Amino acid sequence: MPKVTEEYIINKKKRITDAAYELCLEKTVSTVTMQDIIDRTGLSQGGIYRFYKDIDEILSDMIRQMRKRESIKEKIDEILGQKEVLPQQEITERLFAMLAEFMERELMGIEKIDFELSVLAMNRPDRIEKIMDGIPEVGNMEYLTMRTMEYFKEQAALGRIHANMSAEELLAFISSAYGGIQMTCIVNNCYRHERNPLAALYQPRVLLKMLAQAVNDLIGAEVGCGMNAEREKEDSGVNTGKEKEDSGTDVRKEKKG
Secondary structure (H helix, E strand, O other), X not given: OOOOOHHHHHHHHHHHHHHHHHHHHHOOHHHOOHHHXXXXXXXXXXXXXXXXXXXXXXXXHHHHHHHHHOOOHHHHHHHHXXXXXXXXXXXXXXXXXXXXXXXXXXXXXXXXXXXXXXXXXXXXXXXXXXXXXXOOOOOHHHHHHHHHHHHHHHHHHOOOOOOOOOHHHHHHHHHHHHHHHXXXXXXXXXXXXXXXXXXXXXXXXXXXXXXXXXXXXXXOOOOOOOHHXXXXXXXXXXXXXXXXXXXXXXXXXXXXX
């Protein structure tokens, strides 16, 4: 019997998880079965169970591959890395613009699957716990929550933002609002109601821009709150003082003359 290489195993498992992903786009996540995977891949039942013991293990590996393929963690770090040079308002706007671009691109892909996993969590918490336990990596939204939590606390301590709530409460609001936008956009995309006067507004870019504005209002962010702006204020104060001093000198010279 020929030796099974690691590459062979990786390719077989990818074939299975790719089939699972395709099926999750066509059906709801909760209704995808092992028989669906067998039919889609053309592998035998034994060929599937050789690598995965059940559908939840396949879904777990599929989500891990999704997160690896469509990570926005570097973009999050890049935007927050400019916190000393950009005003807080612009940091917020850039984060939500990035989320809007991701949601538009993956609305009926990763975002649909993520939403359906949330529904599965309500109906079958035992299944979702089993699926997520097999994923050691932190997901995009978990990472964003963790990093923005640090950011809000730091900026509040420095007096650059002035929220009337804790960072935890602010992130809970943002997370809930994002989930609502996600659901609304997915449903609107699947079931377009032409007579709905708000249908044109149910788009990721439109709604997430509104959410960014709401967040900036909640944290009291101003257009010029970055370090550059602070330095400009300091320089302006110095210059203003110098101008007053020069003006006083000119007045005294005129009196003497």
